[in-house]
Amino acid sequence: MIKKIRLKNWQTHIDSSFEFPKGINALLGVMGSGKSSVLDAISFAFFGTFPAAQQRRIKLENVITDIFTRHDNAEVTLEFEKEDKIYEIKRKLDRKKTSTSELRCDGLLVESPASQRVTERIEKIIGIDYSTFAQVVYCEQNRLDQFLQIPRGQRMKKIDELLKIDKFETARANIVTLKNRISKSAKELETHTASLRALIDSKDIDTQKKEIEKIELEIKAFNRRLTDIKKIRDTLQKETEILQKKKNIYDEQKNREIKIMTRIEQITDELKNYTNVDDVQSYTPEFIDTQTERLNSVLKKQKSLEKEIAILEEKINTDTNNLNSGNTKLKILESRRPEIEKLKDTETKIEELKTAIEKLLKEEAGINSKIDDTTKSITALEKSDANCPTCDTPLNTEQKTDVIKEKRDQMNTFENSLVIINKEIKTEREKMTESEKKKRELLQYINLEKDILNTSETIKQIDSQLKTQKNKLEDSKKIFSSDKIKKIEQEIRRFETTKTILRHIHEKRHLEEEKKQIKINIDELKFKPEELEKKLTEFIAHDKLYSTDIVKLRSLQDMYKEKAKNLSVLKDQAKLVKTNEKQIEMMKDRLPELERFKIVLETTQIMLREQFIESINNIMEDLWFSVYPYKDYTGIQISVDEGDYILQLRNMDDTWMNVEGTVSGGERMTAVLVLRIAMSTVLAPGMKMLLLDEPTHNLDRKAVEELAETLRTKVSDIVDQVFLITHDEAMETAVTGKLYRLNRGENKEDVTEVIEI
Ligand SMILES: Nc1ncnc2c1ncn2[C@@H]1O[C@H](COP(=O)(O)OP(=O)(O)O)[C@@H](O)[C@H]1O
Ligand SMILES: [Mg+2]
Structure with a gap:
């Protein structure tokens, strides 16, 4: 129940306050005095919008008063009571800023400042949303017959929307689509599964299993055989390798022996050339070396003296030549x-x-x-x-x-x-x-003369040197006569031969010792070439056997892998067939369930519709007699015709007539007003309120009086509060609550003045 409303800068209202008690409240006033503005403000307070703004007939911000000055903001405050609680809604509309709202319950802030959230809160509290409010609570001027204004064929849909049972339709359509889809998928899956099953049946899984097991056994046996062969082969390989190593040593020793023997033979032949082999054996090489050296030094000294003399003689020769030619030139120059x-x-x-x-x-x-x-x-x-x-x-x-x-x-x-x-x-x-x-x-x-003098001087000097050297040579020759030299040379040669013989003898001795050692080595080796030959043949045979067996095993393993893979694919397919079968069964089970659900939805929707129509009709029947002052029509109902709703009146001979077309303007008005009241009662029970803007339009005097009477006596029993707007003074009699007169001059600058009567 609305208790108070205050409008600030709201259209022609600069600051208007209204208090409303329970019952029929009315706003009286001439055209343009600001009556409808109050109803718009009520709608705005509850939902942040009102029909003209919602339908974009006017811009919301244009309601801000534009008299004298262009005000920046408008404000509506509404107080209402619901279940013993007092709620206060305050909404501010701003030209430049975002609008803000707040909701208080018993003075405590509930929600602010987002308008949308405040609206959501209020809708919950009063139990209806804006669209229901706009269609059943608020009857705009000239829209009392809103129901009849909906074209035939669309009314049921509209009413379904109001009842919020239009969703049943969508749900049903979705169920049909779902059903079709499921049955299509089930069929497809069935076909696919059938072909898969045929495929599996054509290949015997058990036979394949047995084949694989057989191959498995063969592989095992093969593996055992291979291990044995490998063992033997490896042992043979090792033995062959040992023998091969021995053979290498043996060959080496033998070669060496041959070389030694050849060398000994050589040396023996060589020694045959010497006669005094046995004599020299007593000499040591060191003794021979010192002797040879001593003799060689004597020879060397002699030879170096001879060489020096030769050089000096050579020099004297050249110098003498120079001197002679100089002397010749000197003679020529003497003149x-x-x-x-x-x-x-x-x-x-x-x-x-x-x-x-x-x-x-x-x-x-x-x-x-x-x-x-x-x-x-x-x-x-x-x-x-x-x-x-x-x-x-x-x-x-x-x-x-x-x-x-x-x-x-x-x-x-x-x-x-x-x-x-x-x-x-x-x-x-x-x-x-x-x-x-x-x-x-x-x-x-002059220079030549000097040269000659020098040369002759040099010659003199060399000459004296030569003399000294020659004397030395003579002395030496006295000691080492040429015979003696020859002997020394012979001696040296003899020493050299001795040395060679000694070397040969030593080498031969050495070689013979080595030969003995080699013989021992070969004996110790105990190597027999034919043994190696035998082992090698044996190894090669086993190795070949092993290689061929490995190839055979590989091919067996490959075969096994291939077969196992095929089998696993087959098994997977069999599993898939089973899951598919289950799936198909499940899908098929779903279909009747869905069908049942669809029927339930349908029935529920029909039932809800029927219940709604029945409630509406009951209320209308009740109201009709009090509202309608004549005897021509005895009843009112909504009935279903060709799948849609029609509003009908019952005439004297009990036949139902359609309101559209048949009845007079006044009767039509009465009928839709009754329908309105019934709808608001059924669809907005949480508000128990009616906003009627000029409902008496088209009614004659008597009908207006009856309407006033009905509102006063009947409607206030059904609805808590009515806000009635009228310019008809006759309607004053309907008022059980407050009556306000709204005055406003004819000038554009005039503002609304509110007077409580
Ligand atoms: N923003 C505004 N500022 C001033 N006047 C306005 C504004 N918006 C509408 N009006 C005036 O308000 C009057 C409409 O008031 P309304 O409540 O419809 O009157 P009625 O009493 O006929 O229902 C009109 O005269 C209109 O010019
Ligand atoms: Mg109006």
């Missing part, structure tokens, strides 16, 4: 000795010639510069405005010619002297070359 005495004079003359040439060159340079100057002054004079070179006064042509002539004469004299000087220089230079040549020859001569 020029007087000249040599005059070497000093030549040098003095060269110096003099140098000075003379320098003097001449200076003179030449002087003359050359004079020639240059004269040439320049001639060139200057030849110009038109020439002055006198001496007094610097301008010259006339005659004077000029004279002076140029004079200068040219001077030039000639200079050039002549230059020729003479050049000749002189040439002569002096020739003399100079001559003298220098002479000087060089004389110096050469």
Whole structure:
């Protein structure tokens, strides 16, 4: 039950407050005075919207008052009572910000600020949602006959939606689809399983199992055999290897023996060449070596002396040759000795010639510069405005010619002297070359003389050395005569032979010892080649047997694997057949269940519809007599025709007439009003409230009076609260609660004024 509502900046209401008790409340006023605004505000308070806004006939934010100034926000506060609790809803509508809402219960905040969540809370508390409210509680102006405004054929669907049983339809359709799908899948699975079963039956699993077991046994037997053969083969291999190693040692020893024997034979042959083999056996190699060394040193000394002498003689020879040729040259030069005495004079003359040439060159340079100057002054004079070179006064042509002539004469004299000087220089230079040549020859001569002196000095020295060496050689020859030397040489050769013999004897002894050892080794080895041969043949035979058996075993194993795989596939398929069969059975079981469910849904839906119609009809029947003031129609009902609902009135002869088309405007209005009240009672029992905007439209005076009476006496028994909007003063009699008059001037700037009557 709504107790209070306050509207701030809500359309024409700047700040209007209303209090409503139980019963019929009414708002009176001329058109545009702000009556409907109050009902919209009630809807907005509960659900955050109202029909005109919901259907987008107006924009929600346009309800914010736009008188004098454009207000920023509107606010609606509503207080209602439900099950002894007082709830307060406050909603703020803002032009710029998001709207906010809050819900309080007995003063305590329940939900805020999200409008949507507040609405959800309220819907739970009052037990209906906006769509039900808009269709059964709130009757907008000119929409009292909303039921009849729904086109035929769509009413049942609409009512189903209101009853929330439209979902049954969807559920049923889904069940049919599901059923079809399941039976299709079951059929497909059946076909698939049948072909699979046929496949499995064609291959005998038991026979295959037996075959596999047989192969398994064969493999086991084969494995045992192979292990035995391998053992033997491995032993043979080891034995063969040992014998092979022995053979290698044996061969090595034998080879060595042959080599030793050959060598001994060689040495024996060699020793046959020597006669004194037995004598030398008493010598030691060390003794022989010292003796040989001593003899060799004597020979060496002798030889080095001879070599030195030879070198010295060679040197004397070359030097003597040089001396001889020098002496010859000296004799030729001897004739020029007087000249040599005059070497000093030549040098003095060269110096003099140098000075003379320098003097001449200076003179030449002087003359050359004079020639240059004269040439320049001639060139200057030849110009038109020439002055006198001496007094610097301008010259006339005659004077000029004279002076140029004079200068040219001077030039000639200079050039002549230059020729003479050049000749002189040439002569002096020739003399100079001559003298220098002479000087060089004389110096050469002096050097040669010096060389010769040196050479003869060297020869003298070498000569004396040679003499000393020759004396030494003589002395040595006195001690080591050539006979003696020969003997020494013979002795040395003998020692060498002895040494060779000794070496051979030693080697032979050594080899013979080794030969003995080899014989012992071979005996110890106890190797017989034929034994190795036998073992090897045996091993090869076993090895071959082993290899072929392994190949056979592999192929058996492969066969086993292949067969086992096939069998496992077959087993899997058999298992699949079983699961499929179960699945098919389960699916088939589901089908009747689903069918039953479908029928239940259908029946339930029909039952609910019937119950709804029955309740509506009961209430309408009750109301009809009080609301309808005439005798023409005795009853009202909703019935089903061609699968949809129609509203009917019963006439005097008990036949049902359709409200549409048949009855008068007033009767039609009464009928839909009755239907409205019945619907709100059945569909919104939690609200027990009706909002009626101008319900008297189309009704005549009598009918209005009856309606007022009905509302007052009958409706207030069924519904807790009615909010009635009317411009009809006759309706005032219906009011059992509060009556408000809303005043507003005709100007656009006028606001609503609320007066409680
Ligand atoms: N935001 C607004 N600001 C000012 N006036 C408004 C606003 N919205 C609607 N109105 C005015 O409110 C009046 C409608 O009020 P309404 O409650 O429908 O009147 P009635 O009493 O006929 O039911 C109109 O005159 C309309 O111009
Ligand atoms: Mg109105």
